[in-house]
Amino acid sequence: MPVSPLAPKSFPEMPAVAGARLATRACGVKYKDRTDVCLFAFDPGTTVAGVFTKSKTASAPVEWCRRALKGKKARAIIVNAGNANAFTGRAGKKSVDRVVDGVAGALDCPKGQVFAASTGVIGEPLPDQTITNALKALAGDLKGDGWDGAAQAIMTTDTFPKGATRSALIGEQEVTLNGIAKGSGMIAPDMATMLSFLATDAKLPAPLLQRLLEDAIGRSFNCITVDGDTSTSDTVLIAATGQARHPKLSADTKLGDPRLKAFRAALTDLLMDLAHQVVRDGEGAQKFVTIDVAGAASKNAARKIGLAIANSPLVKTAIAGEDPNWGRIVMAVGKAGEKADRDRLAISIGGVEVARRGEVVPGYDEAPVARHMKGQDIAIAVDVGVGRGRARVWTCGLTHGYIDINADYRS
Amino acid sequence: MPVSPLAPKSFPEMPAVAGARLATRACGVKYKDRTDVCLFAFDPGTTVAGVFTKSKTASAPVEWCRRALKGKKARAIIVNAGNANAFTGRAGKKSVDRVVDGVAGALDCPKGQVFAASTGVIGEPLPDQTITNALKALAGDLKGDGWDGAAQAIMTTDTFPKGATRSALIGEQEVTLNGIAKGSGMIAPDMATMLSFLATDAKLPAPLLQRLLEDAIGRSFNCITVDGDTSTSDTVLIAATGQARHPKLSADTKLGDPRLKAFRAALTDLLMDLAHQVVRDGEGAQKFVTIDVAGAASKNAARKIGLAIANSPLVKTAIAGEDPNWGRIVMAVGKAGEKADRDRLAISIGGVEVARRGEVVPGYDEAPVARHMKGQDIAIAVDVGVGRGRARVWTCGLTHGYIDINADYRS
Numbered sequence: 051m052p053v054s055p056l057a058p059k060s061f062p063e064m065p066a067v068a069g070a071r072l073a074t075r076a077c078g079v080k081y082k083d084r085t086d087v088c089l090f091a092f093d094p095g096t097t098v099a100g101v102f103t104k105s106k107t108a109s110a111p112v113e114w115c116r117r118a119l120k121g122k123k124a125r126a127i128i129v130n131a132g133n134a135n136a137f138t139g140r141a142g143k144k145s146v147d148r149v150v151d152g153v154a155g156a157l158d159c160p161k162g163q164v165f166a167a168s169t170g171v172i173g174e175p176l177p178d179q180t181i182t183n184a185l186k187a188l189a190g191d192l193k194g195d196g197w198d199g200a201a202q203a204i205m206t207t208d209t210f211p212k213g214a215t216r217s218a219l220i221g222e223q224e225v226t227l228n229g230i231a232k233g234s235g236m237i238a239p240d241m242a243t244m245l246s247f248l249a250t251d252a253k254l255p256a257p258l259l260q261r262l263l264e265d266a267i268g269r270s271f272n273c274i275t276v277d278g279d280t281s282t283s284d285t286v287l288i289a290a291t292g293q294a295r296h297p298k299l300s301a302d303t304k305l306g307d308p309r310l311k312a313f314r315a316a317l318t319d320l321l322m323d324l325a326h327q328v329v330r331d332g333e334g335a336q337k338f339v340t341i342d343v344a345g346a347a348s349k350n351a352a353r354k355i356g357l358a359i360a361n362s363p364l365v366k367t368a369i370a371g372e373d374p375n376w377g378r379i380v381m382a383v384g385k386a387g388e389k390a391d392r393d394r395l396a397i398s399i400g401g402v403e404v405a406r407r408g409e410v411v412p413g414y415d416e417a418p419v420a421r422h423m424k425g426q427d428i429a430i431a432v433d434v435g436v437g438r439g440r441a442r443v444w445t446c447g448l449t450h451g452y453i454d455i456n457a458d459y460r461s
Numbered sequence: 462m463p464v465s466p467l468a469p470k471s472f473p474e475m476p477a478v479a480g481a482r483l484a485t486r487a488c489g490v491k492y493k494d495r496t497d498v499c500l501f502a503f504d505p506g507t508t509v510a511g512v513f514t515k516s517k518t519a520s521a522p523v524e525w526c527r528r529a530l531k532g533k534k535a536r537a538i539i540v541n542a543g544n545a546n547a548f549t550g551r552a553g554k555k556s557v558d559r560v561v562d563g564v565a566g567a568l569d570c571p572k573g574q575v576f577a578a579s580t581g582v583i584g585e586p587l588p589d590q591t592i593t594n595a596l597k598a599l600a601g602d603l604k605g606d607g608w609d610g611a612a613q614a615i616m617t618t619d620t621f622p623k624g625a626t627r628s629a630l631i632g633e634q635e636v637t638l639n640g641i642a643k644g645s646g647m648i649a650p651d652m653a654t655m656l657s658f659l660a661t662d663a664k665l666p667a668p669l670l671q672r673l674l675e676d677a678i679g680r681s682f683n684c685i686t687v688d689g690d691t692s693t694s695d696t697v698l699i700a701a702t703g704q705a706r707h708p709k710l711s712a713d714t715k716l717g718d719p720r721l722k723a724f725r726a727a728l729t730d731l732l733m734d735l736a737h738q739v740v741r742d743g744e745g746a747q748k749f750v751t752i753d754v755a756g757a758a759s760k761n762a763a764r765k766i767g768l769a770i771a772n773s774p775l776v777k778t779a780i781a782g783e784d785p786n787w788g789r790i791v792m793a794v795g796k797a798g799e800k801a802d803r804d805r806l807a808i809s810i811g812g813v814e815v816a817r818r819g820e821v822v823p824g825y826d827e828a829p830v831a832r833h834m835k836g837q838d839i840a841i842a843v844d845v846g847v848g849r850g851r852a853r854v855w856t857c858g859l860t861h862g863y864i865d866i867n868a869d870y871r872s
Contacts, residue, residue: 107795107803137791139804139820172788173821277774278689279789280796363688363774363859364867371868377583378690380548384518385691392518393550409550410584448774449868453861456775457782 066194069291080132109136122256334451346439358386366448394435477605480702491543520547533667745862757850769797777859805846
């Protein structure tokens, strides 16, 4: 599979995060001749937060993580690609148990502080021995760098590894934030169907970390869509090793607290970066599309309208075909089920006003809009004319490439 | 565009309906060298019922019809293809007004009893003069047969005309039911994005006719989907001329009344036939897919789960690729948002049980399932294991043909 034309030029330089180490290995879970398992290890005292798929058919590792999260501490995350261990019944549960048990043994840590994630085909038993056999070697290979290798090891239909790093001040102490992600199809809130793992050396109580994560995801991963399909396995985990020497923050610190401002912005920005990379690797994607919705009844209504546009096969095929077919945007606004005033609706494409007050602008000249549609970055803005709710969502076009990948490949 | 491989072998023989006449004409609204306008005329005393799109950006003719329906009587329906007169602001409203005014003049009937429907491109002003100029000629051409011609005249991206006829006894009197439909993309409840016009010689008060229509649509047009997109223009109208000599039925007759049993069955069957024809003409469709959902919390929950499966791009591409990728069905059940028990979920494809109690069946043999996937008619059955709600929905695969049609053609 060729690398997406929308891929970033290179993988970012990612520094080590104090207290976090990682290792990867080619275990042959499904793929041959590539790394497919990644182990993260964290020093004692590391707090953790997580957000998972809302699917009613969530995978066995997701169920495990949900329970483990209650302990608020993480010593390890074990991830494999090639098999989702989803819809695998009792056998799937036992597989998770054996894998996390193995990790706890190899790292000499409590089993309840080991998290697991699996991505790949649904419904096939996880050959967990391929993983457990490798745990000792993985534990021996752990080191502070190698985030690029980790991003590689968790890929499935991805055409490029996805990573991002940020730093921020808490008090006068600089902290580091690293994150990797995978995902290119089955991408829709909640969550944007993917795996993402983050580590920071910040010292943050788990409940605060959880609120920070949920807030940032609401503005990043939950605002992207590739195909409107939601995975059984979506998992985002953030581990905070607490090795940075900034003043303590209590668990009930408000998100608006000025001491958190820079960290919160960095976390949101990092997740937004990863989310955009997922869209840029959307299966068959040729165009990166930003959709701004204004004038909605609420922020949530705006997001729903944005996602209705972003998920519409007719809008997405028009984008792929470079056709400024704004009538389909009108259609998608109409089907979103949220309040909209047809006779006040305004639409811009590429900054050019196409329609206002419910009809095409007088003397509409399609030429500049058609030119914009030929570019790689498409901007659609809609004002639905009923309130002050705003949202921004991102998606890609629906192309022959998407059909090729999904009609021919059992992912 | 070649005729869909799923098309019926021929257009049915459709008898005249006493009190209903029709005519078509090539007016050049947008297309050249084909009929594109259809006029239905009904004798005085004809009652009418209608169901329309739930889009918040409904077209001008839809708004007109909603108001006209309050009068409960119909003398005419005027339909054009090539331009939807949607999102055309005040100009669109005036166009409808001029067209229905013209029809009322040509047929010498009250304007409020003239219904209108338009289908085609959104956002372009309707060149209504091309229609009004032809009304006198259309009125002169009215006759009782020619339903096939009417089905032709209302087509847009359709590759074959869609018609169906049924008869039923009310008391000892046989009544006739004729219907035509168009639609092949932008097909999703509510309504399945399309136009459909029906006429019967039954004598039914408008409120009863309305309840009968809504009931039948709930089991037909609202159970099909091609792409999950909802049109601005969906319109189903049924006219009952009342020329059949069966005993009168009062407006508050219950739908379960034995005197209505045969008529209700015939109407549902006719609408189901038309709905299936729409799916069989789904843009790019190569497979006709029936999805049965059982064990849901309610009938409505079952329908929602069925539509989540039917609208999933990943399920639809797997069907197009003849890949028995049942993991994607699990995913779609999970994302539907309705109650489902992962560990009781059962899935069959082509009558072969693939999974039960939340995992693949022991010794699963994919060969017969793969064979079934190569056929033209695909059957998927799911039991979600929580209740007794059932529903059946229909869809088609998502193919390169869909992309071709919608990336290249401004419909």
